[in-house]
Amino acid sequence: xxxxxxxxxxxxxxxxxxxxxxxxxxxxxxxxxxxxxxxxxxxxxxxxxxxxxxxxxxxxxxxxxxxxxxxxxxxxxxxxxxxxxxx
Numbered sequence: 001x002x003x004x005x006x007x008x009x010x011x012x013x014x015x016x017x018x019x020x021x022x023x024x025x026x027x028x029x030x031x032x033x034x035x036x037x038x039x040x041x042x043x044x045x046x047x048x049x050x051x052x053x054x055x056x057x058x059x060x061x062x063x064x065x066x067x068x069x070x071x072x073x074x075x076x077x078x079x080x081x082x083x084x085x086x087x
Contacts, residue, residue, distance in 0.1 A: 034084055038066050041079035048085070049074070 043061040053074040067074040
């Protein structure tokens with residue numbers, strides 16, 4: 001008996017460039033959390049806040065709520081601006 005080579009719908013050994021882009025594996029994982037400088041919309045003082053804060057963060061100048069915790073990332077108060085801190 002002779003086996004017939006049945007063509008596959010996808011080529012697994014030599015994927016197309018589109019297929020390579022789709023299934024990109026991460027070689028070194030990095031955390032998705034970060035520290036940020038958040039500016040109060042009332043007194044314009046800058047406070048350092050963790051992106052996944054688990055407590056309510058208040059402004060050091062006027063005690064305004066800057067962010068509230070959620071299940072993941074902290075929700076920033078409307079009107080506050082922030083900048084991601086570099087390492």
